[in-house]
Amino acid sequence: MSAAHAFLQRLGERVDDEPTWVAARRQAGAERFEALGFPTKRDEAWKYTDVRRIAEGEFTLADDAELDEARFAALDMPLDAHRLVFVDGVFSAALSDLTELPEGVSIEPLTTAMRTNHEAIGGAIGRLAGVDFSPFTALNVALSEEGAVVRIGQGVVVDKPIYVVFASRANESARMSHPRVLVMAGARSQSTVVEHYAGEAGAANFTNVVSEVMLERGAIVDHYKLQEASTEDLHVASIHVEQSRDSRFTSFNLNLGGALVRTDLVTDLNAQGAETNYNGLFFVQGRQHVDNHTLVRHNAPNTFSDENYKGILNDRARGVFNGKVVVKRDSQQIEANQNNANLLLSDRAEIDTKPELEIYADDVKCSHGATTGQLDEEAVFALRTRGIDEQMARGLLTLAFAGEVMDRVRLPVIAERVERAVAGKLPERFNLADLVEVSDALEEA
Amino acid sequence: MLEVKDLHVTVEGSEILKGLNLTVNPGEVHALMGPNGAGKSTLSAVVAGKDGYEVTSGEVLFEGKNLLEMEIEERALAGILLGFQYPVEIPGVKNIYLLKAALNAQRVARGEEEIPAPEFMKLVREQLSFMKMDGSFLQRAVNEGFSGGEKKRNEILQMLVLQPKLAMLDEIDSGLDIDAMKVVAEGVNSLRSADRAILMVTHYQRLLEHIVPDHVHVLVDGRIVKSGDKDLANELEARGYEWVLEESAA
Numbered sequence: 277m278s279a280a281h282a283f284l285q286r287l288g289e290r291v292d293d294e295p296t297w298v299a300a301r302r303q304a305g306a307e308r309f310e311a312l313g314f315p316t317k318r319d320e321a322w323k324y325t326d327v328r329r330i331a332e333g334e335f336t337l338a339d340d341a342e343l344d345e346a347r348f349a350a351l352d353m354p355l356d357a358h359r360l361v362f363v364d365g366v367f368s369a370a371l372s373d374l375t376e377l378p379e380g381v382s383i384e385p386l387t388t389a390m391r392t393n394h395e396a397i398g399g400a401i402g403r404l405a406g407v408d409f410s411p412f413t414a415l416n417v418a419l420s421e422e423g424a425v426v427r428i429g430q431g432v433v434v435d436k437p438i439y440v441v442f443a444s445r446a447n448e449s450a451r452m453s454h455p456r457v458l459v460m461a462g463a464r465s466q467s468t469v470v471e472h473y474a475g476e477a478g479a480a481n482f483t484n485v486v487s488e489v490m491l492e493r494g495a496i497v498d499h500y501k502l503q504e505a506s507t508e509d510l511h512v513a514s515i516h517v518e519q520s521r522d523s524r525f526t527s528f529n530l531n532l533g534g535a536l537v538r539t540d541l542v543t544d545l546n547a548q549g550a551e552t553n554y555n556g557l558f559f560v561q562g563r564q565h566v567d568n569h570t571l572v573r574h575n576a577p578n579t580f581s582d583e584n585y586k587g588i589l590n591d592r593a594r595g596v597f598n599g600k601v602v603v604k605r606d607s608q609q610i611e612a613n614q615n616n617a618n619l620l621l622s623d624r625a626e627i628d629t630k631p632e633l634e635i636y637a638d639d640v641k642c643s644h645g646a647t648t649g650q651l652d653e654e655a656v657f658a659l660r661t662r663g664i665d666e667q668m669a670r671g672l673l674t675l676a677f678a679g680e681v682m683d684r685v686r687l688p689v690i691a692e693r694v695e696r697a698v699a700g701k702l703p704e705r706f707n708l709a710d711l712v713e714v715s716d717a718l719e720e721a
Numbered sequence: 722m723l724e725v726k727d728l729h730v731t732v733e734g735s736e737i738l739k740g741l742n743l744t745v746n747p748g749e750v751h752a753l754m755g756p757n758g759a760g761k762s763t764l765s766a767v768v769a770g771k772d773g774y775e776v777t778s779g780e781v782l783f784e785g786k787n788l789l790e791m792e793i794e795e796r797a798l799a800g801i802l803l804g805f806q807y808p809v810e811i812p813g814v815k816n817i818y819l820l821k822a823a824l825n826a827q828r829v830a831r832g833e834e835e836i837p838a839p840e841f842m843k844l845v846r847e848q849l850s851f852m853k854m855d856g857s858f859l860q861r862a863v864n865e866g867f868s869g870g871e872k873k874r875n876e877i878l879q880m881l882v883l884q885p886k887l888a889m890l891d892e893i894d895s896g897l898d899i900d901a902m903k904v905v906a907e908g909v910n911s912l913r914s915a916d917r918a919i920l921m922v923t924h925y926q927r928l929l930e931h932i933v934p935d936h937v938h939v940l941v942d943g944r945i946v947k948s949g950d951k952d953l954a955n956e957l958e959a960r961g962y963e964w965v966l967e968e969s970a971a
Contacts, residue, residue, distance in 0.1 A: 653772075658809040658863075661769050662823035662879060663797035663830070672822065676813025676862075 279331040280313045280411075284418060286336060286452075298390070301402065305417025308407035315411055324596045324628045325538055325567040330510050335452035335482045337421070338364035343371065343443060351474035353502075355689050357439035358383055360424050364445055364481060365453020367422050371441075380429030380465075383438055386456055389425035397425055401458050404488040404516035410540065412512045416454040416486045423456030423485075426469060430492075434467040437687060442483065444475035444505050450482065457487035461495035461523075468498040468687070475505035475533060482510040489515070491523035493547075498526045502690060504533040504697070507562055514540045522549035528685060529568065529585075531558035532697045537566040548578035556585035557681045559698050560593035560625075567596035572612065574603045580611045586681050587618040588674060588698065589625035597629040599644070605636040614644040619677045621651065621670075651677075671699040722747050722918050723768070723887055728779035730760075730767055737763045739943035740779070745887065750919040752929055752954060755940035756962045761922045762806065764940075765889045769803040770796055783887070797823075798830040800886030804876040804893050811863035816875070819863050820845060820882050827883060848881040851911070853904050870901035877908035888912055890921045894928035906931030926958035939965050 284306050294302070314331040315322035341363035348361070348371050360383055361371035367385040374383055382389075389397050407414040424440045442455060459469055473483060483505070491497055505511055511534045517525050531537055543552045558566045572581040587595045601612045618627045631644040651673050659669035675682075678698050685691040723745040730738040737760045745751050755761050767774050768781060770793035781788040783799055791799065811819070825835045836844075849858065852874050864872050873893055880888050890909065894902055909919065909932050921932065929937070929951065937953040938945045939962070946969035947953065957965070 652809075652811075654809045655811045655814075657771060657793065658805070658811065659814075659819065659822075660793040661797055661803050662819065662883065663794050663826040664819075664822050665794050665826065666792075668822060668826075672814050672818065673811070676811070679813045 278310070278313060280310050283331075283415065284310065295394075297398070302418055305407050305414050305419075309411055309414035309418050312411040312414060321410070321569060321598075324594075325536070325565065327536070327538075329536055330482055330512070333450060333482060333510070335450045337419070338366050338447075338451045338453065341366040341368035341371075343368065343445060345371075347476065348443065351443050351476065352441060353439070353472060353689050353693065355437055355439050355470070355687070357437040357470070358434075359439050359441065360385070361441045361443065362422060362424075362453070362455060363443045364447070364451040365422055365442070365455050365483070378432065378435055380432035380462075381434055382425070382427040384425050386423035386425055386458075387421070396427070397458060397460075400460060400490065401456060401488065404490070404518055405486045405514055409514060409516070409542075412484050413486050413514050416456065416484050416514075419452075419484075420454040420456050420486070422453075423458065426457075426459045426467075428459075428461050428465040428467050428495075430462040431464045432462065433465065437468040437470050439470045439472065442471070442473045442485070444473070444479040444481045444483065444509055446476040446478040446506070447481065450480050452482040452484065454484045454486075457485065459487070459489040459497065459499075461489070461491045461497050463492040464494040465492075466496040468500070470500040470502065470687070470690070473501075473503040473505050473511060473533070475509050477506055478508065479506040480508035480510075484512045485514070487513070487515045489517045489525065491517070491519045491525055493520045493522060495520070495523045497524075498528070498686065500528045500530065500687065500690060501539070502528075502530045502532075502694070503537060503539075507533060507535055507564060509534050511537045513538070515542070517541075517543040517552065519543065519545050519547070519550040519552060521547035524551045524553075526553040527555060528690075529554070529556040530690070530694055531560070531566050531568075532694065534566065535564060537564070538569070539567070540569045540571075542571045542573075543581070544573045544575055545579035545581065547576050550576070551580040552582075554581070554583040554585070555681050555684055556583075557587075557678055557694065558595060559588045559678075560595060561590035563592050565594045568598070569596075570599045572601050574601070574607045574610045574612065576604075577606075577608045577610065579607065581613070583614040584681055585616045586678055587616070587627055588621065588678065589618065589627060590621040592622070592624045594625070595627040597627070597646070598632070599630075600632040600634070601642065601644070603635040603637050603640055603642070607637050608639040610637065610640040610642070612640070612642045616646040617677075618648040619651065619674065620648060621674070667700065675699040722784060723920070724782040725764070726780050726782070728764075728767070728781060729777045730763055731775045731777055732763065732773060736777070737943055738767075741940070741944060743938065743945060745918045745920055747886075747918055748915045749936060750913065750921070750932065750934045751936045751938065752921045752923060752934035753938050753940055754923060754926075754954065754957060757924065759940045760943045761924075761940050762891055765803055765891045765920070765922055768796070768801060768889060769793065794826070798827060802880055802883055802885035802888050804873075804880060804888065804890040806892040806895060808864045808872040808876055810865045810867075812865050814863050815860055816863050817845070817859040820859075820879065823879070823883055845882060848878055851881065852878050852908055854878060869896035870898065873897055873901065873905055874908070877905055880912060881908060884912070886917055888917070888919045890919065892922055892924065894923055894925060902928065902931060926954045929954045941966055941969060
């Protein structure tokens with residue numbers, strides 16, 4: 277029996293009362309996954325990322341979302357937000373807070389949305405990420421049970437971030453979940469969506485999420501994916517974005533945790549004026565492994581993409597960056613910039629970086645660059661001669677490296693959390709914020 | 722305050738300092754002069770704790786303590802500050818972060834509370850205007866894109882904020898036009914006090930017209946071969962180093 281087949285067996289008898297069309301889709305996912313099998317290093321897209329730990333793992337689907345408030349509080353971010361919480365993939369009504377939704381905004385667990393609105397979302401879900409993208413999206417289609425469905429009406433500016441928490445518990449036996457996220461942003465709407473993967477210490481679960489974000493004409497979406505699961509968690513994510521005319525999508529892909537993390541981020545710029553911005557930062561240590569594969573397809577003229585990924589690797593951690601930009605035939609007046617910079621804090625850390633450009637048009641402005649280096653020891657020395665201890669000097673310089681990405685983060689709670697993780701012992705961010713305030717005040721006086 | 726005794730230092734296998742002796746007392750301003758390659762910058766590098774300098778014999782004491790056993794930051798916290806000849810650019814680290822982190826490190830080492838933001842800003846702004854620098858310097862990354870003169874002023878600004886006991890200035894005058902030199906000199910002169918000392922390393926006498934030293938030493942081939950007062954600097958300006966070399970060879 278193949279590893280793929282064994283995986284599918286675990287679905288068991290859980291889903292025998294589903295509507296026929298759901299069951300049919302699940303079946304298609306299962307068949308596709310079984311045909312593809314788990315990727316191996318012979319697959320170009322998985323050359324540097326070995327998924328045997330997933331294929332050989334023993335994971336079961338969780339039955340409950342029990343997590344008391346104290347345990348949840350340790351994982352949750354203090355964001356003033358519309359909150360949707362999943363525990364090991366199971367929706368927790370108790371921990372969610374969807375009480376004050378503005379008009380024109382709907383945020384629901386997938387199961388609810390399927391029951392009450394299946395004509396609205398049944399066609400949308402899986403449209404961008406079906407069974408063919410990768411073995412893991414096929415596996416997700418086969419096994420997915422729950423997820424988040426966000427629909428934003430035309431012209432609605434959502435007052436607060438939409439915060440989706442995926443909590444991973446330290447269970448007695450390993451769990452897996454295959455959540456889906458669907459965001460449908462109506463024309464000229466504006467919203468911020470945060471996917472937060474947080475795990476208890478010692479959690480060793482497998483998360484295989486597929487997100488789809490659809491932006492109608494003129495929609496603006498800021499999308500954050502903050503992954504800070506335990507360093508034993510296995511995490512595979514696939515994010516697919518479709519953009520209409522004059523829409524703007526900004527992604528923050530922030531990776532701190534996990535033992536094995538793979539994120540695919542794909543955007544189709546389908547009409548002129550569409551703009552996509554990819555900001556990525558990962559910080560890995562120990563034996564963590566993180567792999568980011570990004571793809572932007574410029575399918576129409578006058579479309580824009582800007583990508584800036586930064587990686588910080590310590591100890592024996594390993595990173596992969598593969599960024600691809602495709603400009604379709606005769607998509608003129610394109611601008612595409614891509615940059616990947618990596619900082620190795622240890623001799624044994626490793627990064628494989630590969631930018632790829634495929635351009636089938638002539639009137640385009642494209643740039644890409646990749647650099648890998650160490651901390652500037654002259655700068656470490658200069659800071660220490662001012663009485664700053666070595667650890668803080670290295671922290672300041674590491675944070676400075678991440679700064680270019682972090683400065684663009686518009687949610688201070690997230691910026692602070694990431695800065696703390698990256699820099700360790702540092703002067704409090706808020707002290708620094710105070711300084712700027714006082715400095716401005718003095719300037720005016 | 723600073724006692725350098727029979728200091729021998731090698732860099733990449735070749736001996737640069739060959740038995741240097743120097744005593745700097747509180748309240749004094751010393752100028753260390755000498756031709757290129759005499760080892761002037763080596764002394765300040767060794768005192769600051771830079772890598773790559775091997776002390777083969779001799780000792781360096783600061784307020785009676787063995788400086789060579791102290792970490793780089795411990796030396797700074799003890800009150801020694803080096804003004805670099807070529808200040809390092811530190812992209813992404815704002816000047817104000819550096820100043821605040823450095824000042825708080827000092828205060829914490831003395832067992833004091835961290836400085837409150839308003840007090841800190843007031844202090845920094847006063848020194849900033851003294852150095853004729855505008856507020857935007859604080860938000861800029863340390864030395865990044867600064868002109869030569871701005872970098873040197875920034876070094877002195879750090880000294881004014883951190884108030885070291887011993888300020889070592891390594892070729893602080895190199896690359897400065899006369900106006901910038903005056904501002905830098907004024908900054909340094911404002912540091913002069915009965916309990917502080919200044920050690921300048923310089924190739925030219927020009928700086929010493931603005932920062933008048935109490936003691937002038939001539940360093941030749943890793944040793945101090947002649948010491949005197951400020952008149953020695955004038956003599957060196959007029960006659961060059963040749964006569965000192967001849968005198969010491971005789």
